[in-house]
Amino acid sequence: MMPQTSRRVLVANWKMNKTCVQAIDFLEAFIPQLPSLPTDVEIVIAAPFTALAAMRGRLGVDHRIKLGAQNVHPQPSGAYTGEISIPMLQELGVTHVIVGHSERRLYSHETDADINAKTRVLLAADLTPIVAVGESSDERDASHTIDRVVSQTRGALYGLIPDAVARTILAYEPIWAIGTGRNCAVADAAAAMAAIRGAVDGLAEVPILYGGSMKPENVREYLAARDINGGLVGGAALAPESFAEMIRHAA
Ligand code: PGA
Numbered sequence: 731m732m733p734q735t736s737r738r739v740l741v742a743n744w745k746m747n748k749t750c751v752q753a754i755d756f757l758e759a760f761i762p763q764l765p766s767l768p769t770d771v772e773i774v775i776a777a778p779f780t781a782l783a784a785m786r787g788r789l790g791v792d793h794r795i796k797l798g799a800q801n802v803h804p805q806p807s808g809a810y811t812g813e814i815s816i817p818m819l820q821e822l823g824v825t826h827v828i829v830g831h832s833e834r835r836l837y838s839h840e841t842d843a844d845i846n847a848k849t850r851v852l853l854a855a856d857l858t859p860i861v862a863v864g865e866s867s868d869e870r871d872a873s874h875t876i877d878r879v880v881s882q883t884r885g886a887l888y889g890l891i892p893d894a895v896a897r898t899i900l901a902y903e904p905i906w907a908i909g910t911g912r913n914c915a916v917a918d919a920a921a922a923m924a925a926i927r928g929a930v931d932g933l934a935e936v937p938i939l940y941g942g943s944m945k946p947e948n949v950r951e952y953l954a955a956r957d958i959n960g961g962l963v964g965g966a967a968l969a970p971e972s973f974a975e976m977i978r979h980a981a
Contacts, residue, residue, distance in 0.1 A: 735935045738953070738980050739899060739960035741774040741798060741860060742967030743828060743941070744781075753781035757788050757795075760970035764794060767974060768981030772937075772960075774798045774826045775967075776860075779814050782822045791823060798826035798860070801834060804847040816855045826858045828962075830886055832905045842885025849886055853894050860899045861886045862941065862962065863926065867906035875904075875918075876925045883929040895932025899939065901962040902926055907942025909964055914942055920955040927957060946975040953980055 748756065776798030777785055789795055803813035819827065829852070830845040845861065852859040863882035865875045879902060887895050902923050904914045914922075923938045940952050941962030952958050960980065967973040 735937055735959055737772065737937045737959055738768075738770060739772040739774065739937045739939060740967075740973075740977055740980055741776060741826070741828075741899075741901075741939060741960070741962045742973055743776045743800065743831070743962055743964050744778060744968065745800070745833070745964060746778060747968055748778060748781055750781050750784040753777055753785055754788055756968075756970050757785060760974060761795075763970065763974040767977045771977050771980045772796070773977060774860075776800050776826065776828050782819070782824060786823045789823075796825045797823055798828060799824050800828050800831065802827045802829070802848055802852065804844075804851045816851060816857065819857070820855065824857065826860055826899070827852055828860045828862060828901075830862045830882070832862065832864055832903060832908065842882060842888075845886045846888050849898065850890065853890070853897055858897065858899055860901055860939070860962065862901040862903050864903040864905050864908075864942070865922075870904065870906065875922055879922050879926050880929045883926050883933075887930045887932075890930075890932070892930075892932030895930055896934075896936060898933075899937050900926055900933065901939040901941050903941035903962060905942075909943070911943050913944075913948060914940070916951055916955050916958075919952065920957045923955075923957040944976070946972055946979060949976045950979045 774796045829848045834840045849859045863879045865878040907914045937959035939960040939962045944961040945966040
C-alpha cells in the first residue's frame with residue numbers, strides 16, 4: 731500500500747465574499763475559538779486579495795491561521811492590468827494559493843497549461859499551490875470522472891520533479907457538488923482521490939482535500955476515508971462558528 735499522510739488541512743475558500751471589515755469581523759469571532767480547536771489541523775483562509783493586508787495586520791507573523799489567495803498571475807510584474815503577482819502576495823504573508831478552481835476554469839477560461847504555469851512559479855517561490863481538479867456532471871454521467879481528474883492532475887503538475895510535487899496540496903472538487911448541497915458519496919470521492927494520488931510521482935504523501943458542500947455535519951464522514959486528508963470549504967467557511975466546528979470534527 732502507498733504511504734499516506736496523517737496531515738489534516740482545512741482551507742476556507744471565501745471566493746468573492748467579505749469586505750475588509752467583514753474579514754476582520756470573522757477573525758475577531760474566530761481567533762478566540764482557536765485554543766479549543768485541535769492543534770493538528772492546518773488552517774488556511776483563502777480570502778479576497780483586498781482583505782489580505784488587513785488580515786495580515788490582525789494576525790501578525792507566524793500565526794496558526796495561514797493566509798491564502800484564490801489566484802495569482804505567473805509573471806512577477808508587468809503590463810497585466812488587474813492581475814496580482816507572487817511578490818505582492820508574499821509581502822502580505824500569503825503562504826498558500828488556490829489554482830485551477832473550477833470557477834476560474836469556467837469563467838476565466840483557465841487551461842491546464844495556465845494552471846501548470848502558476849503551480850510552477852508558486853513552488854519556485856516556496857508558496858504552496860492548492861491545485862483543484864474535478865469533473866462536471868456530464869463527465870460523471872458518462873463515467874469519465876477518473877480519466878478527467880487524472881488528466882487534470884497530470885496537466886497541472888506536468889514537468890515537475892517528484893520533490894516539487896510533494897510540496898503541493900491537491901483538492902478534488904466535483905463541480906456538480908460545489909455550492910449545491912449535493913454531496914459526492916464518500917466512497918466515490920475516495921475513489922477519485924486515490925486515482926489522483928496515483929496520477930503523478932510525488933503525490934504519495936501530499937494532502938488531498940475534498941471540496942463540494944462540505945459542512946460540519948459531514949466533515950467527519952469524509953475525513954474517515956483513507957485518501958481524504960482535509961477539505962476545501964466554501965459556503966460553510968463563511969461563518970466563524972461553522973468553520974470552527976468543522977476544524978473540531980477534523981482531527
Ligand atoms: P462549497 O464550495 O463548499 O460552497 O461547495 C467549495 C469550493 O468551491 O471550494
